[in-house]
Amino acid sequence: MKLLKVVPTVLKHIKRAPIRSSLTLGGIAVAMFLFVMVESMRIGVKEATEMTANETTLVVYRENRYCPFSSKLPQYYEQRIDDIDGVSSVVPIQIHVSNCGASLDVVTFRGIPRDSIEHAIAKDGTIVGGTLDDWKHRGDGAIVGKGLAARRGIKVGDRFSAAGIDVFVAAIQETDEAQDKNVALVQLPFLQESARKGGTGTIVTQFNVEVDDASYLDSVASRIDETFAHDEHPTATFPEKAFVGRAARDIVQLSEVAGILAWGALAAVFALVANAVILAVRDRVKDHAVFQTLGFTGWLIGWMVMIEGAAIALIGGLLGGAAAYTTVKLGHFTMTMEGVNIELSTKPSAAIIGIAISLGLGIFAAVVPAIRLARTDIASCFRAV
Amino acid sequence: MTLIKCKQITKHYYRGSEQITPLKGLDLEIQRGSFVALMGPSGSGKTTLLNLLAGIDTVSEGELIIDNEQIHNFSKNKLASWRADHIGYIFQLYNLVPVLTAYENVEIPLLLHSINRNERHERVSDALENVGIADRYNHYPRQLSGGQEQRVAIARAIVSNPTILLADEPTGDLDRETGTAIMDLLKSLQEKQGQTIVMVTHDPQTTKWADTVLHLEKGQLIEQEVRS
Known part of the structure; x- marks a missing residue:
């Protein structure tokens, strides 16, 4: 129960440092927007070109x-x-x-x-x-x-x-x-x-x-x-999805390159959360010492740091993911090449995966600062201020 | 009735390779419901003793028994949990959390107790009322004067109804008039609620509210003055 009771306090810390929080959340949201857009493209390409077991359509084209x-x-x-x-x-x-x-x-x-x-x-x-x-x-x-x-x-x-x-x-x-x-x-x-x-x-x-x-x-x-x-x-005959993959080979290659952008976006999320958490921990050394004096264990304070990292990443991920999903859903983006169409996936899976990854990265980025803080004794916290 | 018993307490710590011993074989007893002032020059071990009593630090040698519990044997986590139940701590510089309102600062210790939100609200309101700052419950520390901040800090210290109230120079950063008001408040807590208070002070004027004054020097008790 203690673990849940401290969550509102953590959220107040985020809410009441509006400039820092907005900058961090904005950065994460932009990175996750990019990630979800790229993933929507990649999923769209995969769905359009990946053969499934029940394909029964062939396309006969001029060789x-x-x-x-x-x-x-x-x-x-x-x-x-x-x-x-x-x-x-x-x-x-x-x-x-x-x-x-x-x-x-x-x-x-x-x-x-x-x-x-x-x-x-x-x-x-x-x-x-x-x-x-x-x-x-x-x-x-x-x-x-x-x-x-x-x-x-x-x-x-x-x-x-x-x-x-x-x-x-x-x-x-x-x-x-x-x-x-x-x-x-x-x-x-x-x-x-x-x-x-x-x-x-x-x-x-x-x-x-x-x-x-x-x-x-x-x-x-x-x-x-x-x-x-x-x-x-003479003809060249392909299963329909292989035909799409062949015709839209440039788009397929482009989506593979875009995958690097997606990794970059994830790295940006990790760096932003880690930076926000480390700055917050440094700023609140005295507050954490006070919390410990009032009876909070080091691990409970470490948990609060983890929640902060997770909350920042989750909120940023939700903002970016929702914005990207809405953009794709309303934009009806279809990449067409040589007469075949590859649509950016409008399924929510890309946004859901993005938000989940953002949350995971937030927790991961906060682990080390949380453990270090949990192991710090009160006296050294007070000495540090 | 004895609440705190220190038996041959010694505390060492290291500053680089140098061993520092702020307390050397201290023997001391403090009665339940008393108001004790700890006095002594810098380095006499006052704050170290206060930190040991608060469970913030641990003894190197000797026994520390509080309310019949041998807290010198407690683990770090058990000490934290014990602190939440038994100790209220008042800092010289208030140490309120700046992004939380007065109400929210006072509420912090109650988050560690198994009580529902309504009871929490009732206890926080009572504590703020007791220290005369109920009308400022929604203010942030930056919106309060020094005296008001210290009242909020006292409310935070008493809200969980601790066994002992520890105060580290509670008037050290306040003007004389505000300091007097704070000392009156602490005294009234002792008298009305039977609170045991241990206060570190440099100011001989503030000892007039205490019923026992302990003089420490070089880590040992050199004089015990009982006033009532």
Whole structure:
């Protein structure tokens, strides 16, 4: 009980040294903001590129091509792919992007045959505004991912234009899949005609292939590439997440480098808490001697120092973590490269991990000063002032 | 009735390689409910004796028995717990915690006791009332005069109803008038609440409130003057 009863006293010490506390908390909050933003990016990259056991989607692309503008495959490949054993469905897709390089605000159009739209909707996707019928009945209709809709302030019934394509928003799709929540699905002939780049009518960018079972992914991918190896347009087939990783390799590398920033942010938190605790302990040598004279044990005073370190780190971590989470949640940041989307993770896990690490660092930074103080006798504390 | 019994107490400590012995084989008895003034020149061992009685320091040789407990055998942690229950300490320079209000300073010792918040509030309020500073409960030390700070320090010392009140030159930093008021307050605590008080002082004027004056010199008791 004593351990809990002294907590308000520790918090008063933090609250009533407002300048020092605000500077320390501000530093920790900024460092944790940086850490959580970087972690959100890293988690987003991991989720977009890491294969899971139940993946059943393959992406068939033009061999040695990396950008949707240069990947051109004949639409008639659809039937030949569909004939391969283990394939359950094939959707030819034309992709048109407003920017082929890495960017935070790219609009990606996916042209889908009208009858294949049910296969093109994300597995977890739901239509939250408008209907699929509205889309089917309008040649220029678009089903807009909720992320893109939020980023651009688009709602059903609006028109919007990007990359020279002008569409009517027929429906909004809600999904957790980054590749689907940031695209606009339009009818394939409409996109082929509207884009008019690199041929029309019978040319698509890629095929999305669903296989019957996850264990067939590799064998079906090999069969597809073997089938077209000696054609005019040879293919390169990848599981969807491997395809994303390949297309967005620069972003993947960037996220790995950003990991160093995250470590730097943690080091900053440790240094800030350690500095704050050491200064506080030095400033309060006399107070601690008084506390001991009143009957506090050295270990109870050490505990108070630990609580102070933990509280500073926790409050700073909460401020920075919450700010970063809110920024990511409201910002709908999506890094797009060569037509694939990698979204900063909006799950609270990055913020929760950041806050927990900050708390751990706070306790760790306070351990040595706390132990040293706990072992100091009262007389030497009084002599020190 | 004897409350404090010192038997052949010796205290050594080292300053570098030099051994210092502020108390040498001191024998002393202090009665429960008495007001004792410890006098003597600098280096006579007054403060060392006060620290030993407070359990802040430990004896090197001899026995120190307080309220029938042999505190010379206590561990550091047990001494701390014993201090919380039995000792109230008043410093010359008040030593209030600057970021806490008068109320919160007085509340500190009660955090070590198993009492709920309501009882804590009642006891802190009573202590502040007893020392005549209840209207300043929400003030920080920097907002109080020296005399008021010392009253808060006395409230802090008595709030847990300790067996012994120890005071290290409690009027040493105060003007004569304020010092007199503080001594009157200590005396009233002794008379009304039966508090045992041991006070270190350099000022012969303040000994007039004490009923026993002990003169120390070179770590030994050289004179004991009983006034009542």
